[in-house]
Amino acid sequence: MQLSFKNLMKSYGSRRVLNDITIDLPDTRAMAVIGPSGGGKTTLLRTIAGLERPDCGQLSIDGELLQFDDASLLLHRRSIGTVFQAFNLFPHLTALENILLPLEQAHGYRHPEAMEAAESILKRFQLEGHADKKPAQLSGGQQQRIAIARAIAIKPRFLLFDEPTSALDPEMTSEVLDIIGELRDEGRDLLLVTHHMGFARTAADYCLFVADGRIVENGPAEQLFAEPKSKELRQFLGRVMRY
């Protein structure tokens, strides 16, 4: 996955969330985005996910300029998988139906094909016993794994994770991070906004530090954590690594 931004801007009211981001990033497999809360990480991810229209500027993915009209965004969203902090499973559907819905509604699978795809993914994540449960009957970790299953069932070009473990306790966190690690090892392209510095450092091969609406620093993950160049990143790492 290769990302290029050119003069990307986004404001909410008078607050500028993305502040003139211009950068050509190298082609990477697993990219982590770190940075302080409110710095623009999530907005950046949501723009890449096609859920947010920038006020101005351009975004290219793998050399392809993203158009921000409704029809293009819909097609774009169909080609990628997004996982949210709050899981956002559909509470009125069972785990299985949550996975079937995008396959049948957005991707034109017929029911038997969709069933086959959904069941094989549930089996892979060892969730087949929970197929007929509603989200409210599952633990947070199980819900997030179903959400990941829903995102990868459609065979996306790449996966976007928006703080996927922030709503989970430590045990469930590792259950979800294990799966993300597995997906990376499979060679899936992914972009991950996270507060887990350790995971970002070990699992990602490239890392962006986003603060104040800009990409303040970027580089191979190991290097970024070992030798932070900017004052902001040094301060940030100093704060989050203290405990």
Added chain:
Amino acid sequence: MIYLVSRAFVALLFLCTLAGNCLGAVDYDQLFRQSSDLMALGDLDGALTLLRQVPTPAAGEEAGPFVSSRMQAARIHAAQENTDSAIADCQEVLILFPDNSEARNFVAALRDQLKPGWHTVLSDTLRFLPSLAKGALMTLMLVLCTMLVSPLGGLLIALGRISTLRPVSGTCWFIIWFFRGTPLLLQLFFIYYGLPSLGITLPPFTAAVIGLGLNYSAYLGEIIRGAIQSIDHGQMEAAKAIGMSYSQAMRRVIIPQTYKRLMPPIGNEFIALIKDTALVSTIAMVELMRSADQLFNTYFNITALALAAVIYLVLTTIFTFIFEKIEYRAGIYEHR
């Protein structure tokens, strides 16, 4: 000479009449007046004793005073709640004059009083129920038709209100503003009595369903809009993220989740609707309220109105029960 004779004859006649009055057994006018005075003083027994002095007339004799006295006695007995004696008084009259309608009606009324109260209510109920049931059926038809039309109208208005197209959201805002802001009765009058002047004449049932349907669509529109907007924003986000279009997301994700929170306020509205159908009685619809009103005006019998109240209660109770069941089922995914 002839003049004198004729004067003497008139004088003689006058004397004879006087004598006849005095010599007749009793002066009945006098007697009736006395008994009235006694009644006015509260001495009912004294009045009765006087009245009993009027004898049974022999064949061919004037019967007026006799009948009057016995009927008066019957009324006094009835006032004393001595129904048996009152009936006996009437019977005395009926033996001589079986066709006397005053006595016969009075006996019938007295016999009715002898029956227990529930008997009267029961017979009234049986008498009124068929036409009330017919009215209730019409009320039910109106309610069901409006229940079919208004959620659809409400959904359209709700979706229109949250639309980003200004003309659409503006139109829906106007519909809600108008139909919530004017009395339903006035809207019904306008549709039934007003539209014909614009060349549109509607049968009462159609006019009633259109009026109720529009009014309730406006209310349900706001309820549905509130329910849609109360669904966690992340749900629309996730639906978009998995590649669903806006209409797919609404149909498959957002609206199904509103059912549970829609049920209590919609149940409320539909129960109000059952009672609001009474207003269409003003536009020539014979429904439950109109039927009860007609019976009440014909028989001046409060039982008709009481029965209508009971039927309204039965209808609202049934609907309350059904809505509780639907609400439970709609929210079943939240039960562990």
